[in-house]
Amino acid sequence: MINSIIESISIALNAEFGDKCKVHREEKRQGLTEPCFFVQCLNPTEKLFFWKRYFRQNQFCIQYFPEDKLHRKQECYAVAEQLLSCLEYLEVGGELVMGTKRKYEVVDGILHFFVNYDLFVYKVDESVPVMEEVYSETHVKG
Numbered sequence: 001m002i003n004s005i006i007e008s009i010s011i012a013l014n015a016e017f018g019d020k021c022k023v024h025r026e027e028k029r030q031g032l033t034e035p036c037f038f039v040q041c042l043n044p045t046e047k048l049f050f051w052k053r054y055f056r057q058n059q060f061c062i063q064y065f066p067e068d069k070l071h072r073k074q075e076c077y078a079v080a081e082q083l084l085s086c087l088e089y090l091e092v093g094g095e096l097v098m099g100t101k102r103k104y105e106v107v108d109g110i111l112h113f114f115v116n117y118d119l120f121v122y123k124v125d126e127s128v129p130v131m132e133e134v135y136s137e138t139h140v141k142g
Contacts, residue, residue: 002041005058005097005117008090009039013062016086021064035067035075042114049120057118059101062087064111072109080104083113090117 010023022036042059049055062083066075087099099115106112 001056001092001119001121002044002058004092005060005090006039006041008092008097009060009062009087012086012090013037013039016082032065034065036065038063038065046121052123052125054121054123055118056121057116059114059116062113062115064113066109066111073106076106076109076111080106080111080113087113087115092117092119 006025010025013021013023017037020035022033024032024036024038025040027038027040039060039062042061043057044059045057046054047057064076064079064083066072066079068075083104084102087102090097090099097117097119099117101114101116104111104113
């Protein structure tokens with residue numbers, strides 16, 4: 001499920017920013033061409049809601065590395081405004097999921113945009129093959 005959400009985030013970022021900003025899913029230490037995004041899931045949690053229904057909270061951090069070295073903060077704030085609108089809703093598995101707890105901060109010239117995509121999951125038990133027929137014989141004394 002997390003990979004599906006990351007894929008949907010990547011599609012939304014590509015639709016909003018085009019090919020000028022590359023989206024990375026795995027951390028890349030060297031050879032980073034700016035501007036670019038780095039998407040990661042921070043702290044996924046799952047809580048039992050009722051019977052086989054679970055509530056999953058998925059917090060994501062989208063980092064933006066700006067191109068303009070002189071006006072990094074201005075570029076980060078402009079991109080953050082775009083992210084607030086383009087990541088409000090995502091289509092994941094054919095359903096719309098709303099992004100909640102959206103916030104951002106700029107640290108050391110890098111934008112950190114946080115958003116939660118929380119959803120319910122229904123877990124289906126593994127079907128165990130049942131026996132077709134059972135024969136039983138009983139004797140009564142009497």
